[in-house]
Amino acid sequence: xxxxxxxxxxxxxxxxxxxxxxxxxxxxxxxxxxxxxxxxxxxxxxxxxxxxxxxxxxxxxxxxxxxxxxxxxxxxxxxxxxxxxxxxxxxxxxxxxxxxxxxxxxxxxxxxxxxxxxxxxxxxxxxxxxxxxxxxxxxxxxxxxxxxxxxxxxxxxxxxxxxxxxxxxxxxxxxxxxxxxxxxxxxxxxxxxxxxxxxxxxxxxxxxxxxxxxxxxxxxxxxxxxxxxxxxxxxxxxxxxxxxxxxxxxxxxxxxxxxxxxxxxxxxxxxxxxxxxxxxxxxxxxxxxxxxxxxxxxxxxxxxxxxxxxxxxxxxxxxxxxxxxxxxxxxxxxxxxxxxxxxxxxxxxxxxxxxxxxxxxxxxxxxxxxxxxxxxxxxxxxxxxxxxxxxxxxxxxxxxxxxxxxxxx
Amino acid sequence: xxxxxxxxxxxxxxxxxxxxxxxxxxxxxxxxxxxxxxxxxxxxxxxxxxxxxxxxxxxxxxxxxxxxxxxxxxxxxxxxxxxxxxxxxxxxxxxxxxxxxxxxxxxxxxxxxxxxxxxxxxxxxxxxxxxxxxxxxxxxxxxxxxxxxxxxxxxxxxxxxxxxxxxxxxxxxxxxxxxxxxxxxxxxxxxxxxxxxxxxxxxxxxxxxxxxxxxxxxxxxxxxxxxxxxxxxxxxxxxxxxxxxxxxxxxxxxxxxxxxxxxxxxxxxxxxxxxxxxxxxxxxxxxxxxxxxxxxxxxxxxxxxxxxxxxxxxxxxxxxxxxxxxxxxxxxxxxxxxxxxxxxxxxxxxxxxxxxxxxxxxxxxxxxxxxxxxxxxxxxxxxxxxxxxxxxxxxxxxxxxxxxxxxxx
Numbered sequence: 048x049x050x051x052x053x054x055x056x057x058x059x060x061x062x063x064x065x066x067x068x069x070x071x072x073x074x075x076x077x078x079x080x081x082x083x084x085x086x087x088x089x090x091x092x093x094x095x096x097x098x099x100x101x102x103x104x105x106x107x108x109x110x111x112x113x114x115x116x117x118x119x120x121x122x123x124x125x126x127x128x129x130x131x132x133x134x135x136x137x138x139x140x141x142x143x144x145x146x147x148x149x150x151x152x153x154x155x156x157x158x159x160x161x162x163x164x165x166x167x168x169x170x171x172x173x174x175x176x177x178x179x180x181x182x183x184x185x186x187x188x189x190x191x192x193x194x195x196x197x198x199x200x201x202x203x204x205x206x207x208x209x210x211x212x213x214x215x216x217x218x219x220x221x222x223x224x225x226x227x228x229x230x231x232x233x234x235x236x237x238x239x240x241x242x243x244x245x246x247x248x249x250x251x252x253x254x255x256x257x258x259x260x261x262x263x264x265x266x267x268x269x270x271x272x273x274x275x276x277x278x279x280x281x282x283x284x285x286x287x288x289x290x291x292x293x294x295x296x297x298x299x300x301x302x303x304x305x306x307x308x309x310x311x312x313x314x315x316x317x318x319x320x321x322x323x324x325x326x327x328x329x330x331x332x333x334x335x336x337x338x339x340x341x342x343x344x345x346x347x348x349x350x351x352x353x354x355x356x357x358x359x360x361x362x363x364x365x366x367x368x369x370x371x372x373x374x375x376x377x378x379x380x381x382x383x384x385x386x387x388x389x390x391x392x393x394x395x396x397x398x399x400x401x402x403x404x405x406x407x408x409x410x411x412x413x414x415x416x417x418x419x420x421x422x423x424x425x426x427x428x429x430x431x432x433x434x435x436x437x438x439x440x441x442x443x444x445x446x447x448x449x450x451x452x453x454x455x456x
Numbered sequence: 457x458x459x460x461x462x463x464x465x466x467x468x469x470x471x472x473x474x475x476x477x478x479x480x481x482x483x484x485x486x487x488x489x490x491x492x493x494x495x496x497x498x499x500x501x502x503x504x505x506x507x508x509x510x511x512x513x514x515x516x517x518x519x520x521x522x523x524x525x526x527x528x529x530x531x532x533x534x535x536x537x538x539x540x541x542x543x544x545x546x547x548x549x550x551x552x553x554x555x556x557x558x559x560x561x562x563x564x565x566x567x568x569x570x571x572x573x574x575x576x577x578x579x580x581x582x583x584x585x586x587x588x589x590x591x592x593x594x595x596x597x598x599x600x601x602x603x604x605x606x607x608x609x610x611x612x613x614x615x616x617x618x619x620x621x622x623x624x625x626x627x628x629x630x631x632x633x634x635x636x637x638x639x640x641x642x643x644x645x646x647x648x649x650x651x652x653x654x655x656x657x658x659x660x661x662x663x664x665x666x667x668x669x670x671x672x673x674x675x676x677x678x679x680x681x682x683x684x685x686x687x688x689x690x691x692x693x694x695x696x697x698x699x700x701x702x703x704x705x706x707x708x709x710x711x712x713x714x715x716x717x718x719x720x721x722x723x724x725x726x727x728x729x730x731x732x733x734x735x736x737x738x739x740x741x742x743x744x745x746x747x748x749x750x751x752x753x754x755x756x757x758x759x760x761x762x763x764x765x766x767x768x769x770x771x772x773x774x775x776x777x778x779x780x781x782x783x784x785x786x787x788x789x790x791x792x793x794x795x796x797x798x799x800x801x802x803x804x805x806x807x808x809x810x811x812x813x814x815x816x817x818x819x820x821x822x823x824x825x826x827x828x829x830x831x832x833x834x835x836x837x838x839x840x841x842x843x844x845x846x847x848x849x850x851x852x853x854x855x856x857x858x859x860x861x862x863x864x865x
Binding site: 103134274275276362374379383399402404405447 | 764
């Protein structure tokens with residue numbers, strides 16, 4: 048079961064003016080399941096996104112990049128679950144294009160003003176006929192109040208939907224930010240995550256919106272891992288509809304930008320952490336905080352070495368403070384000139400190791416106490432500098448194996 | 457249960473003249489378990505080794521490096537299981553030294569002529585008193601015919617012992633090679649593995665022996681992974697006792713060296729593969745062959761990306777040809793300019809993917825047939841050059857989680 052993750056209530060999700068969402072059951076993989084979502088954007092909307100760096104990226108990811116580069120305003124997004132349209136070659140590109148053409152026809156815009164997204168099984172042909180047959184129902188369903196259903200429509204192995212809203216005040220006017228995300232396995236985003244969408248009614252210049260989406264992704268979706276597998280379909284999209292009654296933000300040093308930036312980043316972190324809390328088979332939520340590094344990059348190396356170690360993850364599943372496994376992961380993380388005598392390792396508030404060995408004050412029962420909790424912080428002080436990085440991850444349980452051994456059955 | 461791994465029979469393990477082994481029950485972690493082994497070497501013996509690159513390397517690894525660098529002939533090796541003496545700081549070094557001093561006293565040599573090895577739990581103090589109390593019994597047990605018991609004495613979570621012998625003819629004389637290894641989890645050797653010992657009665661110059669141990673390690677222990685966790689204690693030692701009636705080998709281009717090199721390498725591969733076959737929770741043995749790379753390094757990147765992916769490993773556990781997961785792993789392996797359209801993916805003899813997508817000839821039932829077997833070859837043709845690399849690994853099962861969640865209980 049998800050770790051300390053409360054599903055959003057429909058009434059907590061605030062509409063964003065200029066962003067309408069429509070949901071349908073297209074029967075892509077299973078019957079009677081919301082599996083198709085269309086998002087229609089108003090005339091003033093601007094969109095920026097970051098995508099997976101996986102070289103086997105999915106056809107829709109390639110098409111999204113092309114459509115965003117065309118410079119035309121984006122008018123719609125279309126998302127299907129049940130099939131990733133990845134590892135599908137030229138035929139996959141053709142089917143993603145057909146989807147865009149049909150959305151464009153229904154919404155009276157051009158095909159390259161539509162961004163397509165897919166999530167599900169890799170290496171199987173996209174059932175584009177079912178998607179095209181389902182689109183009219185999704186378009187007929189378009190409403191600004193549909194975020195709750197949209198969060199459900201993009202789920203795959205997710206147990207709970209992920210969604211949140213925030214409101215901030217800019218120049219005395221209220222601006223809304225609402226976002227949804229999905230993902231549970233194949234989660235180790237590299238520049239983005241497996242489908243995250245955040246929309247605001249603020250107006251932001253295209254250049255600054257692209258800065259903002261990277262800023263938020265690097266502090267949220269790019270700090271999480273479930274299993275170390277970078278997906279073929281990761282996409283994180285930020286939409287500024289420009290419909291709130293406030294001036295366009297285009298100055299990176301303005302107070303308005305900083306307020307919006309921090310609110311978008313915080314909401315993105317909530318969504319990213321929700322993916323980890325609902326990570327496949329998760330029973331624990333772990334924060335790996337690495338401090339005192341010579342660079343942020345080396346702190347991330349150490350954080351991910353710990354977060355990816357199956358030995359560390361199974362020990363956390365068992366609530367067993369077998370903490371030598373963490374030391375081993377720090378040791379092989381890839382810092383060639385690491386001086387292990389300078390490292391301090393904390394489990395929660397308990398000092399576990401220093402001077403290259405177990406701390407004299409450490410008692411097994413203290414480690415045991417921290418390990419029992421569903422939320423655990425591992426803190427590593429490297430003693431090499433002032434850089435820091437945080438990685439969020441979950442444990443590794445029987446259910447992870449079960450879910451992934453049975454994924455296609 | 458181990459995958460296609462037959463335990464060695466005692467009579468299959470040939471003594472190596474000049475190498476005597478003694479075993480004892482020291483009660484280090486559990487009672488009535490062989491957990492201490494001493495290996496005594498004759499006067500002509502030379503020793504070369506490679507060790508873990510983990511920065512948190514164990515105290516005995518540090519001491520082994522010092523003793524080998526001292527240039528004095530090595531007279532004995534001492535191995536305990538049940539405690540890794542890693543993450544133990546200065547006190548750990550002191551206890552490893554005490555062990556060497558006691559072995560030296562019993563065998564009438566100097567302490568720096570003894571190489572110590574430990575394997576077991578990390579971050580707990582080495583029970584050196586129990587080891588010292590057990591040493592006289594191990595020394596009293598020294599016999600050249602003890603390889604079978606020695607293979608048992610170094611086991612931890614191993615289900616079966618790993619050992620093999622070979623005989624080759626050099627200049628008309630018979631030379632024997634016998635080796636043992638242990639390891640089952642925390643297996644992703646980086647320069648060496650978690651305890652492997654190969655001995656021959658050939659005479660080899662020190663310089664050439666050091667060349668040979670690296671040659672063999674790079675083609676055997678450095679090609680395996682169970683869980684991607686590089687241990688703190690990996691050590692692979694090659695001993696040439698010089699007691700066979702053949703001339704010393706010191707020329708890397710000589711026919712004698714090539715015969716010996718290939719026999720040592722082949723035996724090392726058998727031992728390394730035995731570790732994977734007995735990998736924690738293993739039900740499948742997978743060979744990941746990556747060919748057509750621009751460099752061996754990039755082939756290894758791809759091989760390890762596949763071999764470490766929990767999604768790939770759980771699919772193999774389920775015998776489910778969910779092969780898109782392999783494409784995803786190839787895509788995120790780290791080759792920045794990879795052209796996915798040039799890649800061919802084979803499962804056994806079945807072509808699965810080409811031209812960036814599923815092969816037209818691929819049928820699910822063919823993939824299913826290959827996946828049912830306990831031994832599976834994944835072959836990736838990168839289409840970039842002539843380099844190749846092979847990685848051996850196992851699947852990821854419920855039992856992996858069970859073994860590692862309960863390791864210390």
